[in-house]
Amino acid sequence: GAVVSQHPSWVICKSGTSVKIECRSLDFQATTMFWYRQFPKQSLMLMATSNEGSKATYEQGVEKDKFLINHASLTLSTLTVTSAHPEDSSFYICSASPWASGQFFGPGTRLTVL
């Protein structure tokens, strides 16, 4: 099956710093990737849609200047949490679709902001 990786798998940072999370499709190309966020005991919430070569589309309530998304190639999308604060601590998950089928998800990145 299609494989999506994320790096890092977990990160701890100080409040006010920026953190970059990478999402890679390892065995397929993806013009579109999705970024989700999941708080403890809650379901996944879509944050934004990452489009290769163009600007990301953000869901309502998600600050585009805080969560910077770059989709520079067909196999890589990055999410940068700028000036992170404790309330940004969450489980961040990306996904991509290799064909007209289901989506495949990365293993997730757990961010803890101190």
Added chain:
Amino acid sequence: DAKTTQPPSMDCAEGRAANLPCNHSTISGNEYVYWYRQIHSQGPQYIIHGLKNNETNEMASLIITEDRKSSTLILPHATLRDTAVYYCIAGQTGANNLFFGTGTRLTVIP
């Protein structure tokens, strides 16, 4: 995307079949039924999907009613490793985002 409704939790004895129901009464003609599961602290894992015919793969079977308003995911012989939250999602194929509801927390009991 159509909304789905699932029971919040279910238990299943190890070795028995686990039957997870899902209602999607407002599903549109071009929306598929997808099933994913999420084991604690991991990304969702794709299980199976279908449009209107029943589907089977190495993980599970998907039974979709003729009117497509509901479906059932069947894990034929549940193991302890099948303990997870199972999400039923109605959505379009390909590069379209998926809306995750609250899912069903399946606990497989020894």
